[in-house]
Amino acid sequence: MTGRVDDAGRALVRIRVKNPAVAIEEELDAWIDTGFTGELVLPRRLVRSLCLPLGPTIMARLADGSDVQLDTYTCLLEWFGELKRIEVVANEGHYPYSAWACF
Amino acid sequence: MKKDDFDNLVESVRQAGRIRRGEVTEWDCRRADGSNGDRCFRMTIETIETGDRIMTSTDTDVYERGERFYQEQLRKDLERTHLNSFVAIEPDSGDFFLGRTLSEASAAANCAHPDRRCCVVRVGHPVTLHIGAGL
Numbered sequence: 001m002t003g004r005v006d007d008a009g010r011a012l013v014r015i016r017v018k019n020p021a022v023a024i025e026e027e028l029d030a031w032i033d034t035g036f037t038g039e040l041v042l043p044r045r046l047v048r049s050l051c052l053p054l055g056p057t058i059m060a061r062l063a064d065g066s067d068v069q070l071d072t073y074t075c076l077l078e079w080f081g082e083l084k085r086i087e088v089v090a091n092e093g094h095y096p097y098s099a100w101a102c103f
Numbered sequence: 104m105k106k107d108d109f110d111n112l113v114e115s116v117r118q119a120g121r122i123r124r125g126e127v128t129e130w131d132c133r134r135a136d137g138s139n140g141d142r143c144f145r146m147t148i149e150t151i152e153t154g155d156r157i158m159t160s161t162d163t164d165v166y167e168r169g170e171r172f173y174q175e176q177l178r179k180d181l182e183r184t185h186l187n188s189f190v191a192i193e194p195d196s197g198d199f200f201l202g203r204t205l206s207e208a209s210a211a212a213n214c215a216h217p218d219r220r221c222c223v224v225r226v227g228h229p230v231t232l233h234i235g236a237g238l
Contacts, residue, residue: 035235038205056191056209056223057166058231067230069166072205072223074213086206087223089232 001080003032016078017042019050020085026050035063040077040088047073047090055087168194169222178226186227193221205231 003013011032017040018025026046033041038060042050052073060070072087169192173181177199181190191200191212198215202208205223212221225231 033235035233038232038234041234054220056205056212056221057169058205058223059166059170060232060234061230062234072209074209084206085210086204087209089234 018076020074020076024050038089039086041091042088044090044092165220166222170224173224181226188226189223191221191223193219
């Protein structure tokens with residue numbers, strides 16, 4: 001897997017995300033967030049377009065120190081030729097991001 | 104998500120024939136701290152075409168009940184035996200499922216209780232996840 005660094009200095013890696021049950025998928029660039037201890041954050045519009053099923057609820061601590069209760073959604077991630085079932089967190093931003101070491 | 108956006112999403116899912124049972128009977132929205140927000144919804148849609156549940160009417164307090172169960176019943180033992188693991192808790196039954204990751208714990212809970220929602224906490228940590236980039 002080869003990533004790239006964009007003009008803003010963000011490390012990006014191309015990933016493919018799929019709905020776990022129906023044939024809906026997206027290929028996208030995910031920003032590697034080394035401060036993230038989960039697996040993947042997706043913009044809510046992508047969660048919606050992929051029709052991802054709702055997963056568990058969690059509590060997350062944001063970069064400003066505040067805690068927020070969040071919903072997660074279940075998806076399949078293509079990772080080195082294998083499909084891995086992961087829980088993604090939905091946000092209101094534009095960029096997907098990922099924790100590199102957690103898969 | 105705004106109510107209009109949500110209603111549009113439900114309508115599109117309904118038109119696509121994905122809803123098997125359940126209706127949107129009320130809509131509510133709140134954050135964990137009680138402030139107005141757009142992260143939690145109350146509805147009775149239970150399944151979509153794939154069989155995957157997307158929300159049930161009792162979802163809004165799942166985290167609070169699960170976290171209370173963890174604090175009262177599990178924390179002492181798990182912090183000794185499974186520090187840093189993730190534990191998915193189904194608060195109605197009290198069943199819990201351990202995993203090395205959020206996804207592992209969640210998958211185990213989903214196998215045992217596919218029709219119920221759970222919460223996930225991380226053993227020995229005040230929150231489940233840290234998000235460095237913010238939301």
